[in-house]
Amino acid sequence: MSLAAIDKPTGSPQRGDAASKRVAIVDAALACVAARGLKATTVDDVARAAGMSRATLYRTLPGGRDDVIRAMAETELARFFSALAVAMGGAEDLEAALVAGITTTARWVQDSAAIQTMLEIEPDELLKNLSFGEMDQALAVAAGFSAPFYGRWLEHEQSLRAAEWATRIVLSYLLDEDEMIDLTDEDDVHGLVGRFVLPGIEALASSTRTL
Amino acid sequence: MAVPATKERIVEAAYALVARFGPARTSIEDVAVAAGVSRATMYRYFPGGRAELIDEVVTYEYRLFFLRLYEAISDAETLEEVMELGLRTAHRAIEDHDVLQMILRTEPEILEPALRAQSSETRELVAWFLTPYLERHELAPGVEVAQAADFLARMVLSYVGAAGRWDLDDPAQLTELVRGELLSGIVPQVPADR
Numbered sequence: 001m002s003l004a005a006i007d008k009p010t011g012s013p014q015r016g017d018a019a020s021k022r023v024a025i026v027d028a029a030l031a032c033v034a035a036r037g038l039k040a041t042t043v044d045d046v047a048r049a050a051g052m053s054r055a056t057l058y059r060t061l062p063g064g065r066d067d068v069i070r071a072m073a074e075t076e077l078a079r080f081f082s083a084l085a086v087a088m089g090g091a092e093d094l095e096a097a098l099v100a101g102i103t104t105t106a107r108w109v110q111d112s113a114a115i116q117t118m119l120e121i122e123p124d125e126l127l128k129n130l131s132f133g134e135m136d137q138a139l140a141v142a143a144g145f146s147a148p149f150y151g152r153w154l155e156h157e158q159s160l161r162a163a164e165w166a167t168r169i170v171l172s173y174l175l176d177e178d179e180m181i182d183l184t185d186e187d188d189v190h191g192l193v194g195r196f197v198l199p200g201i202e203a204l205a206s207s208t209r210t211l
Numbered sequence: 212m213a214v215p216a217t218k219e220r221i222v223e224a225a226y227a228l229v230a231r232f233g234p235a236r237t238s239i240e241d242v243a244v245a246a247g248v249s250r251a252t253m254y255r256y257f258p259g260g261r262a263e264l265i266d267e268v269v270t271y272e273y274r275l276f277f278l279r280l281y282e283a284i285s286d287a288e289t290l291e292e293v294m295e296l297g298l299r300t301a302h303r304a305i306e307d308h309d310v311l312q313m314i315l316r317t318e319p320e321i322l323e324p325a326l327r328a329q330s331s332e333t334r335e336l337v338a339w340f341l342t343p344y345l346e347r348h349e350l351a352p353g354v355e356v357a358q359a360a361d362f363l364a365r366m367v368l369s370y371v372g373a374a375g376r377w378d379l380d381d382p383a384q385l386t387e388l389v390r391g392e393l394l395s396g397i398v399p400q401v402p403a404d405r
Contacts, residue, residue: 124323132305132315135373143375164375165392172365176330180358195354196362199396204387 021060024050026075029068034113037121043068080108081145088149094201097153098166098193099186101146105170106183130171142167154205162201169197218256221246225268230310234265234321269325272310277336280304290344290398294367294389295382301371302379330368337364351399359397366393 028050032041047057061067087104091097118126143163150159173183181188224246228237243253257263283300287293338360345356
């Protein structure tokens, strides 16, 4: 299909309008969550913050509140992964890639007003997906996304392991803070990665064994 | 501090009911009857009611879990052995824990707050347990025991909580995870030509 063919039917004002309305709703929802948390945020709050009527919101996201939350999570995840891709893609060596991945994630969490409010007033809403079986899934998603960025220096299997390990470190230090190590601090993370993580990854990379 | 016998009896009765019926269908009244105490006594020990009681049940079983784990692995001699045995034993204990698995299937949300509240305490406990093993082991240049113990404790808890890409029941993989991945930066690496 040529670009022109895609452009014609979808280039109508309605479609572009729906996409921009969706972004407006997501950003309004993020502001609401930052202000009062997820549980207390209603569809009316979001519509008001987005400067649109309830009816318009439902036309854009027919599932109402559930759809708003899903759109918000998807959009934020896409934005986060883009930031991660930029930071990790510019790394010059494996250590720099690990440090970039870890610090970018920690800073994203720290800078997100919505995440910070939820951590403070309703941590369960945010963290219920991070234990046992659910955690396995979170690890798989995060590792699957970040593994290709290690591919310049590691075999595929080792990339997945490096990515999973970095994800574990991020989760451990974010959920159970440490006085000595601040994951948003590049020097702290360099120390941690250089001392404890890189040797393990290099050992795995140099072992000829494959699974 | 000694736990009063009555409180312990209530918690044990509550655990037995939770194990049979699940937390949602365990009421304060059922527990009072099973423990042979009055409602008034229940609320004297658990002024926060059902939620506080369930929290206490989780904490109680959680402490027992670590006590059993401690007994199972304290015979290990080296750092490598204790980490491998600890990971394998804890992983199996969680997989085989019928009550835990039932709660995870039906009402995982009751576990989160209790587990999270204890996460620092647990990490410190694991680090404390690993410390003598690290002190007895030759360490790579520049590695401090306290720092290494904290890092290893975090990683052990992470792998026990979710195995990810690793099969912790496979001894070969356990060895690779512990000796290859986790300890490579901590213990001196034997040069290939030695």
